[in-house]
Amino acid sequence: MYSSCMFSKYNHQKIEKKWQKEWEKQKLYQAKFPSKKPKYYVLIEFPYPSGDGLHVGHVRSYTAMDIVARKRRMEGFNVLYPIGWDAFGLPTENYAIKTQTHPKIVTKKNTDTFRRQLKLLGFSFDWDREINTTNPAYYKWTQWIFLKLFEQGLAYKARTTINWCPKDKIGLANEEVVGGVCERCGTAVEKREKEQWMLRITAYAEKLLKGLETVDYIPEAKVQQQNWIGKSEGALIQFPISNFQFPIEVFTTRADTLFGATYLVLAPEHELVQKLESGVTNYGEVKKYITDAKQKTDMERTTDGKEKTGVELKGITAINPANQKEIPVWISDYVLSGYGTGAIMAVPAHDARDFTFAKKFDLPICIVVCPHYPEKTCPILDIAYEGEGHMVDSGQFDGMPSKEAKNAIAKFVHANMTTQFKLHDWVFSRQRYWGEPIPLVYCENCATSHKYKSKGEELNQGWIPVSENNLPIELPNVKSYTPTDTGESPLANMASWVKTTCPRCGGSARRETDVMPNWAGSSWYFLRYVDPKNKKAFADKKKLKYWTPVDWYNGGMEHTVLHLLYSRFWQQFLHDLKLAPTSEPYKKRTSHGLILGAGGIKMSKSKGNVINPDEVVRQFGADALRLYEMFIGPFDQHVAWDPHGIIGTKRFLERVWKFVLNSKLSRFHRGLSAKPEQFKNKKVELLLHQTIKKVSDDIENLRMNTAVSALMILLNEMEKLEISPGVTGMKFEIDCKKKFLLLLAPFAPHIADELWRTLGEKSANTQSIHTQLWPKFDKKKTQTDTCGLVVQVNGKVRAVIDASTGISQNEAESLALFDQHIIKTLDGKKPRRVIYVTGKLINFVL
Numbered sequence: 145m146y147s148s149c150m151f152s153k154y155n156h157q158k159i160e161k162k163w164q165k166e167w168e169k170q171k172l173y174q175a176k177f178p179s180k181k182p183k184y185y186v187l188i189e190f191p192y193p194s195g196d197g198l199h200v201g202h203v204r205s206y207t208a209m210d211i212v213a214r215k216r217r218m219e220g221f222n223v224l225y226p227i228g229w230d231a232f233g234l235p236t237e238n239y240a241i242k243t244q245t246h247p248k249i250v251t252k253k254n255t256d257t258f259r260r261q262l263k264l265l266g267f268s269f270d271w272d273r274e275i276n277t278t279n280p281a282y283y284k285w286t287q288w289i290f291l292k293l294f295e296q297g298l299a300y301k302a303r304t305t306i307n308w309c310p311k312d313k314i315g316l317a318n319e320e321v322v323g324g325v326c327e328r329c330g331t332a333v334e335k336r337e338k339e340q341w342m343l344r345i346t347a348y349a350e351k352l353l354k355g356l357e358t359v360d361y362i363p364e365a366k367v368q369q370q371n372w373i374g375k376s377e378g379a380l381i382q383f384p385i386s387n388f389q390f391p392i393e394v395f396t397t398r399a400d401t402l403f404g405a406t407y408l409v410l411a412p413e414h415e416l417v418q419k420l421e422s423g424v425t426n427y428g429e430v431k432k433y434i435t436d437a438k439q440k441t442d443m444e445r446t447t448d449g450k451e452k453t454g455v456e457l458k459g460i461t462a463i464n465p466a467n468q469k470e471i472p473v474w475i476s477d478y479v480l481s482g483y484g485t486g487a488i489m490a491v492p493a494h495d496a497r498d499f500t501f502a503k504k505f506d507l508p509i510c511i512v513v514c515p516h517y518p519e520k521t522c523p524i525l526d527i528a529y530e531g532e533g534h535m536v537d538s539g540q541f542d543g544m545p546s547k548e549a550k551n552a553i554a555k556f557v558h559a560n561m562t563t564q565f566k567l568h569d570w571v572f573s574r575q576r577y578w579g580e581p582i583p584l585v586y587c588e589n590c591a592t593s594h595k596y597k598s599k600g601e602e603l604n605q606g607w608i609p610v611s612e613n614n615l616p617i618e619l620p621n622v623k624s625y626t627p628t629d630t631g632e633s634p635l636a637n638m639a640s641w642v643k644t645t646c647p648r649c650g651g652s653a654r655r656e657t658d659v660m661p662n663w664a665g666s667s668w669y670f671l672r673y674v675d676p677k678n679k680k681a682f683a684d685k686k687k688l689k690y691w692t693p694v695d696w697y698n699g700g701m702e703h704t705v706l707h708l709l710y711s712r713f714w715q716q717f718l719h720d721l722k723l724a725p726t727s728e729p730y731k732k733r734t735s736h737g738l739i740l741g742a743g744g745i746k747m748s749k750s751k752g753n754v755i756n757p758d759e760v761v762r763q764f765g766a767d768a769l770r771l772y773e774m775f776i777g778p779f780d781q782h783v784a785w786d787p788h789g790i791i792g793t794k795r796f797l798e799r800v801w802k803f804v805l806n807s808k809l810s811r812f813h814r815g816l817s818a819k820p821e822q823f824k825n826k827k828v829e830l831l832l833h834q835t836i837k838k839v840s841d842d843i844e845n846l847r848m849n850t851a852v853s854a855l856m857i858l859l860n861e862m863e864k865l866e867i868s869p870g871v872t873g874m875k876f877e878i879d880c881k882k883k884f885l886l887l888l889a890p891f892a893p894h895i896a897d898e899l900w901r902t903l904g905e906k907s908a909n910t911q912s913i914h915t916q917l918w919p920k921f922d923k924k925k926t927q928t929d930t931c932g933l934v935v936q937v938n939g940k941v942r943a944v945i946d947a948s949t950g951i952s953q954n955e956a957e958s959l960a961l962f963d964q965h966i967i968k969t970l971d972g973k974k975p976r977r978v979i980y981v982t983g984k985l986i987n988f989v990l
């Protein structure tokens with residue numbers, strides 16, 4: 145009997161617990177400061193600790209980035225891989241309203257669950273840096289940054305519309321409006337005007353756009369940001385209105401098509417509609433249309449292919465300034481009030497939306513840009529022609545290329561050139577409880593004094609910032625978390641809290657009762673991680689300089705617009721104040737796909753298809769779960785959970801267990817006869833190097849599924865290892881096992897560390913595998929172009945083996961002599977002569 149054969153069974157529960165404890169004790173994943181090592185900052189989107197606990201979707205993205213973090217450590221970097229809680233939020237607040245439990249208590253319970261679950265999975269987070277956006281020591285700095293924005297004139301009060309549920313008497317976030325009704329009670333949502341705090345993100349529109357050129361984001365994320373910012377250059381053209389003193393101004397990117405403008409369209413909310421009332425003969429109809437339009441979201445209004453609706457302002461005509469023709473004026477919800485001037489000149493021949501509208505309401509279509517010029521063979525259009533061409537039916541501009549005509553015609557009608565952005569300012573207040581209080585007070589006395597200490601005060605007369613020493617303004621305890629009847633925050637009901645003294649004049653003042661939106665705390669959390677306990681600043685400058693920017697940020701596609709934009713805005717702002725070292729927060733951004741329930745439907749409690757990670761870990765182990773979620777499919781795509789998949793990865797780990805603990809040499813002693821040293825397993829050696837290269841590359845590109853499959857292929861081959869006896873053979877075997885484990889370590893960290901310690905030459909390894917160097921590959925041994933090398937014995941073909949094209953005679957011999965068929969044919973005889981044709985043929989002559 146051989147002792148090495150008597151391996152124990154793979155007991156995931158035992159070893160996972162053991163290593164998690166050990167790593168925590170050793171603080172193996174602690175990010176060090178100061179450090180001479182180069183730094184690497186890996187970031188995941190910190191979770192919202194919902195009552196449902198950790199989702200297997202979290203596990204997918206956190207595992208992938210855990211693999212990156214672990215690989216970087218093995219490459220010699222000082223890695224920061226932090227975790228925290230984005231814990232202000234509606235579900236917690238709604239739960240609090242329903243159960244009258246303080247959201248603080250709910251949050252504590254939920255974060256405890258999340259922390260326990262994340263720890264079960266063996267993520268290499270630096271737990272000493274855990275943050276929580278609802279912790280006053282954290283939101284003190286969220287409030288502080290808000291005050292900086294206020295000081296600089298980037299926060300202001302303005303009237304905007306909000307979603308209002310008349311039954312719950314509560315302002316709803318856009319996410320809470322589902323198909324026009326309140327998510328909670330199903331009542332049709334109304335729009336209401338409300339004074340809100342706004343952040344002037346539009347001041348950064350150009351910078352936010354420019355900054356995208358300097359970062360490494362996946363293309364989709366860049367494009368989404370660009371579209372959201374939506375920069376476009378165009379002209380403002382005025383159309384006089386018959387019998388009225390004021391004109392209608394439109395924004396157009398195609399001034400060249402002005403002669404083809406056959407009607408105007410105003411957004412239903414356009415202020416001119418009211419001003420024109422006296423001239424409108426069908427005002428009743430117009431008014432009804434406006435009421436209906438107000439209930440729709442911009443998205444519902446502008447979706448392509450949607451049936452166009454509208455009403456003509458009968459009795460009103462505008463004059464096309466290019467050709468003095470009288471044209472009708474309409475209102476329609478396909479024109480948005482928040483963009484350009486809220487009015488357009490419709491050119492049905494050259495704009496698809498206008499074309500559909502004109503067809504429906506039988507309005508004239510007039511071609512002015514022709515692609516066939518100088519032959520004037522413009523056909524009757526089936527669709528709008530949106531391309532370039534030469535001008536026709538455009539008076540003195542006929543024959544001019546449309547590109548030139550853009551400026552020429554704009555000049556002709558004295559239009560102003562302008563740049564428009566789709567980006568709106570950020571509505572920054574919520575009439576809620578569970579958010580950061582806005583640290584401002586309103587003082588009547590100061591409102592009239594006109595002594596301003598900052599742009600913010602000048603802009604918002606009477607609004608005075610709380611003194612920095614008094615931050616944080618903590619959320620007071622309230623009796624009820626339900627917003628008031630008037631739609632004010634529950635804080636408005638707390639007279640004793642609202643009433644305060646003015647920090648400027650000492651007179652009586654009232655506190656702002658709105659709180660900040662969910663997005664606030666997550667707009668700067670990556671900065672806090674570098675110095676989470678700092679009481680004097682949001683983070684120490686030296687630490688910021690060392691750790692930021694984030695080197696690699698992975699998160700959901702649903703966050704590539706707002707969260708990314710908001711946090712880039714805050715970062716750029718802080719950078720402008722010299723409070724952050726770089727103007728961009730994240731060097732690199734990638735995204736993951738979702739994990740769906742079996743059959744590709746969303747996991748949800750109501751469908752009963754939610755996979756509980758606790759249960760999977762208990763049954764199969766964290767390593768098997770991690771490996772499965774990496775193997776499940778391409779990382780950037782949505783994939784469905786397959787209950788059999790996890791069985792597969794568990795079996796793979798069991799095989800790894802056996803392979804590492806079972807010595808090949810012992811098998812050798814039992815059966816095979818001695819072979820010369822050179823019989824060393826060349827094939828496995830090549831594959832090993834190729835696998836090191838492949839797994840390394842795959843991790844960098846988040847191709848985790850193919851990395852896992854490469855490990856599986858390597859194991860298959862290694863299980864077939866035939867090792868020659870003696871020191872060299874033994875060394876080779878151990879070397880293979882070690883390299884394999886090093887590659888496996890980031891994916892399945894527990895089993896890898898356990899097996900690693902069994903692989904010492906004499907004494908067991910005392911150091912964790914996670915502190916070892918990432919394996920290197922030999923470039924020569926990774927050449928992937930292979931050939932079928934023909935192996936002959938005495939001129940007869942006995943085998944064809946895979947070999948790299950430029951393989952040397954020595955290597956070819958070793959490879960061939962290892963082949964089972966050749967071993968059999970040679971039957972222990974030594975060849976007299978070897979004939980070799982590079983990469984093609986090897987012939988052993990006996």
Ligand code: ANZ
Binds near residue numbers: 396398482483485
């Ligand atoms: C006339 C025209 C002719 C237009 C033509 C286009 C093609 P972007 O690139 O997105 O900025 N537009 C302007 N304001 C609008 C609003 N508030 N709601 C809906 N549409 C609006 O698009 C600018 C174009 O979108 C403008 O140029 C205008 O239509 C329309 F052959 O003017 B165009």
Ligand code: ZN
Binds near residue numbers: 589591648651653
């Ligand atoms: Zn005052």
